[in-house]
Amino acid sequence: MSTVAPQQDSTRPLIRIQRVRKAFGDNLVLRDVSLDVMAGEVVVIAGRSGSGKSTLLRCINHLETIDAGAIYAGDEMVGYRHSGGRLVPLKENEVARQRRDLGMVFQSFNLFPHLSVLENIVVAPINVRGESRATAEAYARELLNKVGLPEKADAYPRMLSGGQQQRVAIARALAIRPRALLFDEPTSALDPEMISEVLDVMVDLSKQGMTMIVVTHEMGFARAAANRVILMHEGVMVENAPPEQFFTAPAHDATKQFLSKILK
Structure with a gap:
């Protein structure tokens, strides 16, 4: 069995974000953000704290509601339907x-x-997808092998390092056979020596064609695996470019300032 989602229509975006706005009280966090992500793409979203990057990721999965615009996964609007010109949850x-x-x-x-x-x-596969236990366990063991933890099936989270726990979390996310994976700063809670073991799994997934949107400050991963790197600044996507352009010839001053600090 493959850990990668089935082939998608390569001519149409798998995820479409159209003029999304999101505010928390008087704080406008996302300002008319638009983005298309094709099947098999790896898109890295970077930016300073408070720039809106994690909020955008949570809106894609409808863990945060949006105030205007629309988000589509395939042909289906996420979290809402249109009715009389309004978004209805x-x-x-x-x-x-x-x-x-x-x-x-x-x-x-x-x-x-x-x-x-x-x-x-x-x-989740048993309770959400309705899979049999035998099928779910067989796939879970395959995924544990994929993330390098086949011997940890019977262990409990408290017995694992942070890096091992995060690799289990990746296996758990893959177990529902998603069309795309969303990563919200997956290495920020890890000790430095554990970061590479998680990033190695993510790079491997990218090579298999998994669609991924990754909020991270790990620019090494962006160079190695991303098709595009985006910089969020004050709720706006100010840069959206292939890694070679993002790192060597950014168009926006905010990107240059960000890179000057993070690449020191």
Whole structure:
């Protein structure tokens, strides 16, 4: 079995973000943000704290609501439907169904502490996808091998390092067979020596053709795996370029300032 989602229509975006706006009170966090992500692309989103990058990622998976615009996964609007020129929220069970196609990996792992590694991975396929336990466990063991942890199936999260927990979290996100993976600063909570083991798994996934949107400050990963690198600045995408252009010939002053600080 493959860990990568089935082939998509390569001529149409897998994820479409159209003029999305999001505010928290008087703070406008996203300002008419638009982005198309094709199947198989790896898009890295960078930016200073408070620039809107994590909020945008959470809006894609409808963990945050939007105030205007639209987000599509394939042909389906995420979280809403249009009615009379207005956005009408979908019911929670409809949103849950949509989230099956958009796996999410958080910076804080979010593993269930009372469940073994294997149980953490199979719980969603069994309860959300309706897979048999035998099918879910077989795929979970394949995924543990993929992330380099085949011997940890019966361990509990407290017995694992941070890097190992994050690799289990990636396996758990893959277990629902998503069309795309969303990573929200997946290495920011890790000790430096554990970062590479997580990034190596992510680079491997990119080589297999997994569609990925990654919020990160790890510019080495962006150089190695990204098709495009985006800089968010004050709620706006000010740079959207291939890595070679992003790092050597950025168009916006905010990008130059960001790179001057982060690449020191």
